[in-house]
Amino acid sequence: MLSLLLIIGAIGSLVNIYLQWATGNGIMNAILLVWLFICTMIIYVYTRQFPIKVQDRVIRAEENLRYFMLTNKPIDSRITMSQIIALRFASDEEFLVLIDRAINENLSQEEIKKAIKNWRADNHRA
Numbered sequence: 001m002l003s004l005l006l007i008i009g010a011i012g013s014l015v016n017i018y019l020q021w022a023t024g025n026g027i028m029n030a031i032l033l034v035w036l037f038i039c040t041m042i043i044y045v046y047t048r049q050f051p052i053k054v055q056d057r058v059i060r061a062e063e064n065l066r067y068f069m070l071t072n073k074p075i076d077s078r079i080t081m082s083q084i085i086a087l088r089f090a091s092d093e094e095f096l097v098l099i100d101r102a103i104n105e106n107l108s109q110e111e112i113k114k115a116i117k118n119w120r121a122d123n124h125r126a
Contacts, residue, residue, distance in 0.1 A: 010037040086112035
């Protein structure tokens with residue numbers, strides 16, 4: 001909802017700058033209004049991206065710990081973040097087999113999710 005309001009506001013401020021340019025009045029106010037909307041949109045994007053990146057790092061750490069607890073070895077570095085995100089739903093019984101398949105067969109996130117038989121719920125994702 002906020003993104004839609006910001007887009008509408010940015011478009012409105014651009015129309016305002018065009019109208020003010022034509023009349024020659026208040027051009028500085030119109031420019032400042034455009035800059036305000038640009039800065040607000042940048043802040044909005046960053047406030048959405050940073051928590052998602054942190055959450056991905058937490059998922060990677062959790063699944064690394066889970067793998068280490070099951071095998072006493074660190075997880076293979078060839079596994080991608082999207083594969084790890086899909087693997088977090090696998091039960092412990094399927095987890096190791098699916099990691100090997102994901103690495104050797106280069107399974108996509110969707111293929112991993114389809115291969116999971118016993119789902120483990122993740123009720124804490126924001």
